[in-house]
Amino acid sequence: MTNQNYIDQLRLPIIQSPMFIVSNARLVIASSKAGIVGSFPTANCRTLEALDQEFTEITQALGSGKDALPWAVNIIVSKMYARSNDDIELILKHKPPIVITSLGNPKEVVSKVHEYGGLVYSDVINLYHSKKAISAGVDGLILVCNGAGGHTGDLSPFAFISEVRSIFDGTIIVGGSISSGDAVLAIKALGADMAYMGTRFIATEESDATEDYKQMILNASANDIIKSNKITGVNGNWLEQSLNNAGINPNAGGIQSTISNFKKMIMPFIKQKLKVDFDVSKASAKRWKDIFSAGQGVGSISNVPSVEDLVLELEQQYKESKNRIS
Ligand SMILES: Cc1cc2nc3c(=O)[nH]c(=O)nc-3n(C[C@H](O)[C@H](O)[C@H](O)COP(=O)(O)O)c2cc1C
Numbered sequence: 001m002t003n004q005n006y007i008d009q010l011r012l013p014i015i016q017s018p019m020f021i022v023s024n025a026r027l028v029i030a031s032s033k034a035g036i037v038g039s040f041p042t043a044n045c046r047t048l049e050a051l052d053q054e055f056t057e058i059t060q061a062l063g064s065g066k067d068a069l070p071w072a073v074n075i076i077v078s079k080m081y082a083r084s085n086d087d088i089e090l091i092l093k094h095k096p097p098i099v100i101t102s103l104g105n106p107k108e109v110v111s112k113v114h115e116y117g118g119l120v121y122s123d124v125i126n127l128y129h130s131k132k133a134i135s136a137g138v139d140g141l142i143l144v145c146n147g148a149g150g151h152t153g154d155l156s157p158f159a160f161i162s163e164v165r166s167i168f169d170g171t172i173i174v175g176g177s178i179s180s181g182d183a184v185l186a187i188k189a190l191g192a193d194m195a196y197m198g199t200r201f202i203a204t205e206e207s208d209a210t211e212d213y214k215q216m217i218l219n220a221s222a223n224d225i226i227k228s229n230k231i232t233g234v235n236g237n238w239l240e241q242s243l244n245n246a247g248i249n250p251n252a253g254g255i256q257s258t259i260s261n262f263k264k265m266i267m268p269f270i271k272q273k274l275k276v277d278f279d280v281s282k283a284s285a286k287r288w289k290d291i292f293s294a295g296q297g298v299g300s301i302s303n304v305p306s307v308e309d310l311v312l313e314l315e316q317q318y319k320e321s322k323n324r325i326s
Pocket residue numbers: 017018019020021022041043074102123144147148149150151175176177178179196197198199200293294295296297
């Protein structure tokens with residue numbers, strides 16, 4: 001893919017976003033075959049052999065070269081991720097049509113992926129990183145906004161999209177709480193090109209999430225999502241029920257909590273903030289695997305369909321929403 005016209009050929013402008021523990025080749029293949037863009041993070045494969053195998057499975061199912069259905073792989077571009085260079089070698093071998101970079105400077109990846117005709121999108125949470133990615137030559141920016149599953153941003157899409165659009169005419173993809181066809185249409189109205197949907201795809205037949213995880217998503221509403229930097233060191237969104245199951249009480253804790261409770265009394269709007277102050281030091285549960293991440297869009301999720309059925313459902317919502325406002 002040497003240009004971005006592929007978006008117009010999609011059934012819906014959606015990237016099923018990469019999710020640690022959850023995404024797999026089945027989900028990628030089902031998404032791309034259903035007419036959206038599937039993706040997975042390289043970190044989901046424990047070894048390079050497993051990653052090589054995953055790439056092979058996907059390219060066999062979705063084709064390669066110019067005729068391939070669009071799909072994407074997500075790579076962490078940082079010295080903190082030891083396998084970064086080896087993963088890039090495998091990317092160059094299998095040539096995924098789209099490469100999504102997280103963290104770090106995407107410059108090197110951009111030149112290598114452009115050489116084989118692929119596109120590079122970088123995920124960003126603020127204008128500073130958007131500008132850096134733009135100067136590195138990326139084809140698209142993924143604006144991870146407030147309420148997103150996984151590591152979340154803080155900005156409202158209403159603010160972020162227009163600021164980025166004013167300095168960037170490439171592809172703008174937006175993530176954060178988008179779980180319905182209506183929301184996909186909404187971010188297009190704001191000037192974005194595509195939606196980045198994660199949480200909605202956790203509750204699908206093809207995802208690798210456990211039954212407990214899927215059930216928790218079905219039971220949850222936006223109020224059950226706790227934003228915290230205590231689990232991984234940076235702000236992420238977590239299902240409160242899974243924190244409770246791990247013996248972590250986000251509303252209790254040491255001295256920070258006491259201070260926060262005081263703030264709570266005097267300033268109700270700090271309530272959301274104080275939930276970042278809790279003690280996880282004694283919990284043995286594994287983050288991501290036992291402590292489940294999800295975005296605020298959980299409240300719109302009430303079934304666990306196949307990806308094909310989900311895309312049909314989203315398409316119907318998208319069309320109904322369009323009719324409603326036209
Ligand atoms: C369980 C889970 C794991 C995630 N893992 C990754 C990851 O490995 N790499 C990445 O770039 N983003 C990851 N994300 C973030 C998503 O790609 C995306 O930004 C987010 O899901 C969009 O918000 P939404 O979940 O509200 O739809 C993860 C999200 C979730 C829910």
